[in-house]
Structure formats: C-alpha cells, structure tokens
Amino acid sequence: MADQLAIGSRRGLKPALPLLLPAYLWLTVAIFLPLSAMVFFSFMTDLPLAGKEWAFTLGNYEAFFSQSLYSRLLLSSLRLGLEVTLWCVVIGYPAAYVLAKVLKGRSREAIFLLVILPFWSNGLVRIFSWAMVLREGGILDTALNAVLPFKINIDLMYSYPAVIIGLVHSYVPYMVLTCYLTLQAIDDSLIEAGRSLGASRRQVLWRVIIPLSMPGLIAGSALIFVPVVGSFMEPRILGGRTGTFYGTVIEDQFAAVFNWPLGAALSFILLAVVLIILALAAPVLRRAG
Amino acid sequence: MAGVQVANVSRSFGAHKALDDVSIDFADGGFYALLGPSGSGKTTLLRQIAGFDFPDAGRIAIGGESVERVPVEKRRIGMVFQNYALFPNMSVADNVAFGLSVRGEAKATIAAEVQRALDLVQLGKLGGRRPHQLSGGQRQRVALARAIVTKPRVLLLDEPLGALDKALRVDMQIELKRIQREIGITTIFVTHDQEEALTMSDRIGILRDGRLVQEGPPEEIYDRPQSEFAATFLGDANIFRGDATGSGIKLPDGTTIAASTGASVPAGAKASCAVRPERIRISTGAAKPDPANANTLKGQVSKRIFAGNNSTYFVDRDGQTLKVIVQNTGAERLAEGQDVVLSWSPDSTVLIA
Numbered sequence A: 001m002a003d004q005l006a007i008g009s010r011r012g013l014k015p016a017l018p019l020l021l022p023a024y025l026w027l028t029v030a031i032f033l034p035l036s037a038m039v040f041f042s043f044m045t046d047l048p049l050a051g052k053e054w055a056f057t058l059g060n061y062e063a064f065f066s067q068s069l070y071s072r073l074l075l076s077s078l079r080l081g082l083e084v085t086l087w088c089v090v091i092g093y094p095a096a097y098v099l100a101k102v103l104k105g106r107s108r109e110a111i112f113l114l115v116i117l118p119f120w121s122n123g124l125v126r127i128f129s130w131a132m133v134l135r136e137g138g139i140l141d142t143a144l145n146a147v148l149p150f151k152i153n154i155d156l157m158y159s160y161p162a163v164i165i166g167l168v169h170s171y172v173p174y175m176v177l178t179c180y181l182t183l184q185a186i187d188d189s190l191i192e193a194g195r196s197l198g199a200s201r202r203q204v205l206w207r208v209i210i211p212l213s214m215p216g217l218i219a220g221s222a223l224i225f226v227p228v229v230g231s232f233m234e235p236r237i238l239g240g241r242t243g244t245f246y247g248t249v250i251e252d253q254f255a256a257v258f259n260w261p262l263g264a265a266l267s268f269i270l271l272a273v274v275l276i277i278l279a280l281a282a283p284v285l286r287r288a289g
Numbered sequence B: 001m002a003g004v005q006v007a008n009v010s011r012s013f014g015a016h017k018a019l020d021d022v023s024i025d026f027a028d029g030g031f032y033a034l035l036g037p038s039g040s041g042k043t044t045l046l047r048q049i050a051g052f053d054f055p056d057a058g059r060i061a062i063g064g065e066s067v068e069r070v071p072v073e074k075r076r077i078g079m080v081f082q083n084y085a086l087f088p089n090m091s092v093a094d095n096v097a098f099g100l101s102v103r104g105e106a107k108a109t110i111a112a113e114v115q116r117a118l119d120l121v122q123l124g125k126l127g128g129r130r131p132h133q134l135s136g137g138q139r140q141r142v143a144l145a146r147a148i149v150t151k152p153r154v155l156l157l158d159e160p161l162g163a164l165d166k167a168l169r170v171d172m173q174i175e176l177k178r179i180q181r182e183i184g185i186t187t188i189f190v191t192h193d194q195e196e197a198l199t200m201s202d203r204i205g206i207l208r209d210g211r212l213v214q215e216g217p218p219e220e221i222y223d224r225p226q227s228e229f230a231a232t233f234l235g236d237a238n239i240f241r242g243d244a245t246g247s248g249i250k251l252p253d254g255t256t257i258a259a260s261t262g263a264s265v266p267a268g269a270k271a272s273c274a275v276r277p278e279r280i281r282i283s284t285g286a287a288k289p290d291p292a293n294a295n296t297l298k299g300q301v302s303k304r305i306f307a308g309n310n311s312t313y314f315v316d317r318d319g320q321t322l323k324v325i326v327q328n329t330g331a332e333r334l335a336e337g338q339d340v341v342l343s344w345s346p347d348s349t350v351l352i353a
C-alpha cells in the first residue's frame, strides 16, 4: 500500500513540474528574493545606500531584548490580534451560519454581496469613513443625539475600541468566507439526524455543527490573527496616540526614521513569534476539530 | 411503542401539492411500506411525521396524541436517512451514543446500550471506526443502530436500502425485518422497490402525485388493485379497456371479459380489467377448453423470454401486446410466431372503475 502510494506520487510529480514552475518562479522573484534581502539588512548597522559605511551586527536583534518597549508593544499587538480574531468569530460565524443554512436563493446572494463589499473598497477609504463615523460631532454622535432625548457625547475616535472596530470591519469577511465554505459543506440531513435523536437545536450546534466547522474557524483565525498583529494603518489613523503598536513601530522604522535594519529585525522577530504561536496552537486545534 | 395516525394531511410547496389530503393509520408495531414513483410525496410525508416540516392542513398523532406542537426532538422517533447522515466527526460508537448522550444518560449505561445496539446489527467490533472507513452496508447498519438505540416509538426509514447492490440489499432486508420483529417497533419504510415492499411489509400504501392511491395488506393490493395505476405499479398487469356489462367488460371488438372481483360498475360505463400475467394459461388451442377459465382470447406469440424457472410470452392480439408468465414445468415450449389461445378465470380478473 505504502509502496503504491510512493510510486503514484513519484509518477505524479514529473508531469506536474511544468505546471508548478510559474508559481515557484513567482514565489522566488516576489517573495524569496526581497525576503532574503531583508534578512540581510536585519544584520547590518546601516543601509548600504548612498555610499554609507556599514558592517555586520546583531545589534538590531539585541535592541528588541534590551528595550522592554518592544516586547511590551509586541504583547499588546498579540492581544489586539486575539481580540480582533475573537470578535471576528463572534460576528462572522453567526453571519456565515445564517448565509449557509438559513437564507436561500436571492436574499442569500444579496447578503453575501454586502458581507464581501468591504473587500472591494480601498482600505484607506474604509478607515477614513470609520473616522467620520466615530469622531465627536461625527455621524454616530449626531445620529444618536438626534434620536435620544438626552445629550450624550460619543467620541470613540483615537481610542482602543476605534482600532478594534476598524480592524474587525476590515477582517471579518475572511471569517465569514472560510466559515461559510465549511458550513455549506455540512449536509442538512446531519442537523435533522441530530434533532431526530433528541438533541435540541443548541445541542446540535455544539456537538455537530461547530466541530464540523473547525477547519473554517481555524483557517479564518489564522488569516486574521497574523496580519492584525502586524497591522499599522488602522491603529495609526483610528488610534491616534493610543494607537502605538508593534506594527506601527516597524512602519516607523521603514517610512519615518529610515532605520531599515531595525525594522527588518523587528519584523523577523514578529514572524518567529507568530509561527511559534501557530505551531503551538495547531495540535490543540486539530484535536478540537 | 405507538401507532401513527395521519389524518387529512396536505402540504403544498408554492402551487405544487406535494401531499393532498392523505390519511393513513399506521398500526402499533406494524411494518408499513410507502410506495410510489419519484416525486409522489413519500419523503414529504415522512418529514411531516418526523416533524422536520409541517402540514398546511390535517392532523398527525403519535401514540394517540397530536404532535402539532411537539418539536422533532420531543417526538421520540428514530429516522434512517437515505444518505445515512452519520456524523463524520465521530466514531461509530459515538454516532450510536449520540442520542443517549444528549439525553444525559450515565456513561456506563451508554456504553452498554451502544454495545448492545451494535451487536444487534452485527457490528460489535467496529465501534472504534470512523464512518468513512465503513462499507455502504455497514454504514446503513450503523444508521439503524443509532436510530433504535434511543428506543423510539416509531422508526422512519427513507429508502435506506436504495444505495445497496442487489445481494446486499436482500441481506439487509432480512436483517431489517428480523430487528424490527425483535424490538416490535412501528416502522414506516419508504421504498421505490415494489418487490421490497411486497416481501417486507404488513401493509402497503401507494402514493401518486401526493395522493394516497390505495392502502392495505400486500396480498389485497396485489390481488385487488383499485386502479390501473395500482395494478401496474405494484407488479405486472394486463389491462383491458372497454364498456362495463354488469359482469365484466365488452372490448371494442365485441369480445367480452368476465370479471368476478373488484369494483362494481354500472353497465354501459367505461371500465377496465386487470389480469396478472401468471394467472393466464397459454396453449395451442388443441386441448379441450377448461370451463373454469371462461375468458379466452386468440393471439400470436411475438416474443418469448426464457428466465430459467419461468418464461415470459408476449402475445399480440388486436393491436395489444399481452404478457403471460409460465412456470417451467418441462412441458413443450411455444415458438415465436405461433398462434395461441389465452384463457383465464373470471376470479383472476379485477374490474376497475
């Protein structure tokens, strides 16, 4: 049996090569080369541009460990990633469930479009529209004061909740899509079978549907958690002074301070931490699924 | 255990009447087959009884109590789905345990009950497997074990044997019947297969376009069909159409056919007669006519199909092809093209209004 499989895959690889080649070429040019350049930079004292002096150093990595600021920021970014991912599950999973199991036909298509609409709008536009909604005297403030008999002040702008709201809005479509796909694949007769065996709707949800949608929840969480931990646009625009996170510091190194070596080193530390977290979470999640 | 009473149930999807005023009394402990062509409403009827869907009109009672306001999980039914619907994320044992576990039974009780149910369907050793590691027949038995382990009042089976090949199907029919007898549970069994319905059930209901065409014990439906549809859908039948004479019918060519069973139709009205192919005698006409077989027709053999223990003759007469099945007794066989005389008793002729 094992022999047969080995032969099968060996035979399968050769004809597949020409098909895989473009993808690998693209990966090499677009990701591997720039990434190796960044690894290289992260061990330099300065950028080798404009004839400046440079030497190899471990100083950029040492900076992370010698200044507690960086690890503090990394921790708050991880917390941000966790919170945003959780909110995306809380909002995205029920939406995906309704899309996959409750709505039919036209209304499903319409709602689906609404869910993925943020995907198609420019990220900056999306964030600035949130700024208009959340600021004092903004849309939310004005609207609530027009409806409510008493005066309240809504100024969410430049706060942690504003960052969360902006990020959740940007990333929740990933969760909806991945969960929708797994929920769609669950046969309705499984739900009916569960009910006929005496399980309430809630029991069927916990014992059958959620375990079977684990792959979608995991994929969605990974797709959201990783970029959110490194995010800088939403924290910067919606968070203002409170919006200093690990991602914004990295961006500063590249865009403002021009300390590329430090920026690169901080990025690779982030990459390593995220990979370790995913590796630790994988077996636990797989068992849950 | 409990019987199921379905009274005047109708269910429409848009303008389409999937069930149209259906009334059936499923007796306590009986094995009932629902038979009918595709789209006739069999699954829809099961779904009303199970509580997955609700009738627009009519009443359903289980064990004498109306279940109108009882949700699926409180109806205490067991259902085997056409695609088995086993939970892919659980082992075979966990699948069977599901119904007991959601009820909050003790772990030890569950383990014992699951083992008993798996032994009953002869899968005692496969509890640790996942559903995808089982054959079609094994999956079907797991689905059955899962449905009966909770001791439901009624067992609903929606074409559970549809996906199996002939040999396995017959094995499973025998096994299903054995289990049903052993636990004495009221069983409603949906099938496409008339042979399956005839061999397994105490009673049969035939559905067509959402209406109950006929209902009764297999012998009664087979021997006294009340419509051409029932006659041809359950078994084979030769149908003659003509005008009622009071004691039979008169064919357009003047031949009369006497019928002593079936409906009573006033003379002059349109009517038809059904005769089962195995009730007809076929001969060369040389022998003396048997007075018991009063109905006779002349024809010509157009085709003969030999099937080992019997032969089927197709006999042409007056623009109609009749079917005759003859047991293989070793007697001389008739050749294609030969002129023959068909004869049968009025007792074997069913008059249909």
Ligand SMILES: Nc1ncnc2c1ncn2[C@@H]1O[C@H](COP(=O)(O)OP(=O)(O)OP(=O)(O)O)[C@@H](O)[C@H]1O
Pocket: B013, B016, B017, B018, B036, B037, B038, B039, B040, B041, B042, B043, B044, B045, B192
């Ligand atoms: N949810 C539904 N929406 C619309 N029409 C439906 C629905 N369920 C069933 N129908 C229609 O009702 C009719 C009866 O369907 P049903 O599934 O009961 O047939 P069936 O006798 O079980 O057929 P089969 O032998 O093919 O399974 C069909 O014409 C079907 O198209």
Ligand SMILES: [Mg+2]
Pocket: B042, B043, B044
């Ligand atoms: Mg059906």
